[in-house]
Amino acid sequence: MRSHHDMGGEPAGPVEKTEHDYAPWEKRVDALMVLLSDRERSLLRVDELRKNIEAIGPDAYDKMTYYERWITSITSTLLQRGAISSDELARKLADVERREKAGLL
Amino acid sequence: MEARFQPGDQVQVRKADVPGHLRTPWYIRGHRGEVERICGYFANPEELAFNRHGLPKRALYRVRFRQSEVWPDYAGPAADTIEIEIYEHWLEKA
Numbered sequence: 171m172r173s174h175h176d177m178g179g180e181p182a183g184p185v186e187k188t189e190h191d192y193a194p195w196e197k198r199v200d201a202l203m204v205l206l207s208d209r210e211r212s213l214l215r216v217d218e219l220r221k222n223i224e225a226i227g228p229d230a231y232d233k234m235t236y237y238e239r240w241i242t243s244i245t246s247t248l249l250q251r252g253a254i255s256s257d258e259l260a261r262k263l264a265d266v267e268r269r270e271k272a273g274l275l
Numbered sequence: 276m277e278a279r280f281q282p283g284d285q286v287q288v289r290k291a292d293v294p295g296h297l298r299t300p301w302y303i304r305g306h307r308g309e310v311e312r313i314c315g316y317f318a319n320p321e322e323l324a325f326n327r328h329g330l331p332k333r334a335l336y337r338v339r340f341r342q343s344e345v346w347p348d349y350a351g352p353a354a355d356t357i358e359i360e361i362y363e364h365w366l367e368k369a
Contacts, residue, residue, distance in 0.1 A: 178301070217296065217323040220324060221296035251326065
C-alpha cells in the first residue's frame with residue numbers, strides 16, 4: 171500500500187510560489203535539529219527525522235505545517251532514543267503552559 | 276566495492292510493498308529503466324532511519340525511465356524521461 175507521505179504522481183493543486191518569513195519558533199526548531207544531529211551529540215539522524223515524519227497519521231500530516239512536522243518528529247526520535255521520557259515532556263509542557271498563562275513568556 | 280550494475284544496463288525496480296522507511300517512491304516500483312550513472316556508495320538510509328549502522332554501504336544509481344512508461348496517460352513528447360536515484364537492493368536485472 172502506498173504510504174500517505176509518498177505522494178509523487180498523485181493529483182495535487184498548483185505550487186504556491188510565494189516566499190514567506192520564518193516565525194522565530196520555526197527557526198528554533200531548525201536550530202534544534204542541527205544541534206541534536208551534530209557529531210558530538212548524535213541524538214538524531216536526518217533519516218530518523220524523515221522516518222518519524224512519515225509515521226505521522228494522514229490527517230495530522232495534512233494539517234501540520236512543515237516545521238510542525240519537524241518538531242513532532244524530533245520529539246518522537248528523542249523518545250525512541252531514550253533522550254527524554256513522556257513524563258518529563260508532559261511536565262515540561264505543563265510548566266510552559268503555566269508560565270504562558272501567568273504572562274511570564 | 277563493486278557495483279552490480281553499470282551505466283547502460285537495463286534494470287527493473289522491485290515491486291516491494293513493505294513497512295519501514297523506504298527510499299524508492301511508490302510510483303516507480305515495478306517499472307523498467309536504464310542505469311544512467313553510479314552516484315556512489317552510501318550507508319543504507321533505510322537502516323540509518325532506525326539508528327542502525329546501515330553497513331555495508333550500498334551502491335546508489337541514477338536510473339532513467341521513459342515518462343510514457345511510468346505514466347500510462349502521459350501526454351508529453353515520447354522522448355521525455357525522468358531520473359530517480361535508487362539503491363542497488365531495489366533493482367533487478369531487466
